[in-house]
Amino acid sequence: MKKSINQSTLSFILNGISILALLFLVFSLLSYSQISGKLDLANENRFALTSNANRFMNGSAYLTNEVRAFASTGKQEHYDNYWNEVNTLKNRDKGVAAMQEIGITSEEQDMIDNMSDLSNKLVPLEDEAMKNVQAGNMQAALDYVYGEEYNASITQINALKEQFLADLDSRTKAEVETLGRESRFIRTTMITALIVVAFIQLLIMIITKRRVLRPVIAVRDQMSEISQGNLSAEFLLKSNTSEIGMLVESIHETKRELKKYIHDIDSKLSEMAEGNMDLVIGDDYRGEFLPIQNAMRQILDSLNSALSxxxxxxxxxxxxxxxxxxxxxxxxxxxxxxxxxxxxxxxxxxxxxxxxxxxxxxxxxxxxxxxxxxxxxxxxxxxxxxxxxxxxxxxxxxxxxxxxxxxxxxxxxxxxxxxxxxxxxxxxxxxxxxxxxxxxxxxxxxxxxxxxxxxxxxxxxxxxxxxxxxxxxxxxxxxxxxxxxxxxxxxxxxxxxxxxxxxxxxxxxxxxxxxxxxxxxxxxxxxxxxxxxxxxxxxxxxxxxxxxxxxxxxxxxxxxx
The missing domain is CATH 1.10.287.950 (Methyl-accepting chemotaxis protein)
Structure with a gap:
């Protein structure tokens, strides 16, 4: 008998692969969900870091602008805005705290510290400028806030700002891109897993149709022919070691046995019809055919006795x-x-x-x-x-x-x-x-x-x-x-x-x-x-x-x- 993998084994393997692919798809889906969450969080953090960095920098720039405006105009509102920012709003401190809460690197913290130090260096100059404005010495005040030292500090602070923003944007962008690549990879693997599952299911359908449905239909048609007494109907399926093959072999064996029984009964009855009662009924009948064998033996014995x-x-x-x-x-x-x-x-x-x-x-x-x-x-x-x-x-x-x-x-x-x-x-x-x-x-x-x-x-x-x-x-x-x-x-x-x-x-x-x-x-x-x-x-x-x-x-x- 030809060796062939069992349909149950093949189905188990393919369904196992499909289940593994589905499990992998579920795992990938969970991973994709996590990565998507991380990517969203990374985008939010990037936006928040940039916003808080701008808040920190805008706070410093706001103080500079207000002190310069107060030095230039002497208006009290600029003075109040300045101290309101320093004492109440504290955008620079809050921005730094928010960035620290979100998470920044040590290099970024060093840059914030440097900008804070530079800003702190400007505080005495800004105090002197505001005192001069209050004293009515507007020129001196302008010399403090537009002087070389103050401008140099502002220039350094702006340079640090640009570098900080560039480094922060590059780092967060890299994190977002990394998470995006991971997300795309997981999405690709998910699509691949879906394709694999679809392919395996299609393969299962094809195999089921070719190796199960078609043989089952052929077996059904053959059994219908057998049920109508047609044992000579063509049955092209070959037997093998698979379940369907074993079923096919059972049908072939059934047809062989039925043909053997029918041939034996036909030959015995033909000889009896021709007058030959000196026959011997064999013992090779099986199962439900044993009563037929016994009945033929009894008929033959009775006919011999009666005819004698x-x-x-x-x-x-x-x-x-x-x-x-x-x-x-x-x-x-x-x-x-x-x-x-x-x-x-x-x-x-x-x-x-x-x-x-x-x-x-x-x-x-x-x-x-x-x-x-x-x-x-x-x-x-x-x-x-x-x-x-x-x-x-x-x-x-x-x-x-x-x-x-x-x-x-x-x-x-x-x-x-x-x-x-x-x-x-x-x-x-x-x-x-x-x-x-x-x-x-x-x-x-x-x-x-x-x-x-x-x-x-x-x-x-x-x-x-x-x-x-x-x-x-x-x-x-x-x-x-x-x-x-x-x-x-x-x-x-x-x-x-x-x-x-x-x-x-x-x-x-x-x-x-x-x-x-x-x-x-x-x-x-x-x-x-x-x-x-x-x-x-x-x-x-x-x-x-x-x-x-x-x-x-x-x-x-x-x-x-």
Whole structure:
């Protein structure tokens, strides 16, 4: 990581310099205030010294002028002014005292002393001059105050005055100039300090903007991008050892960690979406991402467990569906075969019913014929004269009855065959054919009875034919034989009626059997259709199970260790 001074340290240094500059500025301000006070005081003292020096000198000059005016004019007011200055005003003494109070040098004091001595030397001369004026000797007085000695003293005093004023002015001026230079220096340093403070503050602003505000704004923008989920946004700030640099490094580290987590989660979820469940969730997640890691691990474990169970179940369902499909196909085939057999049986029963209907019709015809025969036999008793014709009719009727007997035998034979077939089919039908077996037995019984009756009728007709053949020779016996014939005819009529009733009952039973077979055929058809649908459903279930198996096999699961 690049080395860089901390913002806090840099800010501390710059602010420290600024504070020091401000402290220096405050100190300079105080110094400037003191120097300004001293400069003002120096100017005041200079003015006061000059004023008091002039007061001192003016006092001496005032005494000289007044004594000379008194000597020249003799006016009393000049005399009074002179002594008023000496005794009352005392400007020379007050001026010297004021200068001493303000402060003067020893050289200046020596010069004042010299001027005082010279002035004191003039006092006797001025006394003499005033005494001469009072004595009326004006000339003598003028000689004192305008004499060579007095003028020489005045000249010396004026020279000392000029030198004193020059020295005093030079000294005070030097003090004022020195204080002025100090004041200007302090003012310059103050301005310099202000410039330094302003520069440092400007530098702080620039540094704060460049090293704090701009990075903070960039960090804010980057964090806004991160908060919106954009981890690929460009972030040009480089990390360093400063606080902002460390913050930048934290953001880079955060983006790296988030990208790592997102990449890891994306790769794991992509592999899971592609069916790879044989994954291992690492332990490199930190902080608030640990629950996500744990949740992914739990999801993966749950999916492996659930898909393993689904895989096992799919295999079991596939195996069961295969067996179910096989059984359904067998059942469907059996149902179709059963439906075909039932249809054939129904067709046979329909044909048998038709034949029984014919038998019933023939039995009715036979009954009619038998009734007619009985009538003829009864008429034969009354019309023996017509015996030949009657015998002819009986012969014809016997031939017809022989045909009918033949038909009855055929019907009986066919009925017996149908009864046998029905018994066979009933045996094939099992439990469902029990009722049909009973009907078959009844039909067979009726067939047997029909056969027996046919045999009986055959025997009777054969006897009648023999009797008709021997009718001529047996005419005498016709009456008695005819009675037997009537009785036989009566029995035949009864038997034929029984045959007709049995045929009628057989026909009704066959109709019921036909209706039952039709119902059975409908049920068998329904069963066959249901079996076919079941087979189709089982096949579809098998296909779905295979698809489920293929779908589950997409997932690569963990091996049980």
């Amino acid at each position: 169970r689904i895989n096992i179940t799919a295999e079991q369902v596939l195996e069961e569906s295969r067996r179910m499909a096989s059984d359904a196909e067998i059942l469907s085939s059996g149902a179709v075969a059963q439906a075909s057999a039932v249809q054939e049986l129904a067709a046979s029963i329909h044909e048998l019913s038709t034949q029984v209907d014919h038998t019933s019709s023939d039995a009715d015809t036979a009954q009619k014929c038998s009734t007619e025969a009985a009538s003829l036999l009864m008429a034969s008793n009354e019309k023996m004269g017509d015996l030949t014709a009657a015998m002819e009719d009986i012969s014809n009727a016997s031939q017809e009855i022989g045909g009918i007997i033949k038909t009855i035998e055929d019907i009986s034979f066919q009925t017996n065959i149908l009864a046998l077939n029905a018994a066979v089919e009933a045996a094939r039908a099992g439990e469902a054919g029990k009722g049909f077996a009973v009907v078959a037995e009844e039909v067979q019984s009726l067939a047997n009875k029909s056969s027996a009756s046919a045999k009986d009728i055959t025997e009777l007709i054969e006897n009648s034919i023999r009797m008709i053949k021997h009718g001529t020779s047996l005419t005498a016996e016709t009456t008695s034989a005819l009675g037997d014939v009537v009785i036989g005819a009566k029995q035949a009529t009864d038997l034929i009626e029984q045959i007709a009733d049995s045929a009628m009952q057989q026909s009704q039973s066959l109709h019921q059997l036909k209706a039952g077979m039709e119902q059975i055929a409908g049920v068998v058809q329904t069963n066959a259709s249901t079996a076919e649908k079941s087979a189709a459903s089982a096949k579809e279930l098998q296909n779905q199970s295979e698809e489920l198996k293929v779908s589950v096999h997409r997932f690569r699961l963990r091996r049980h260790r």
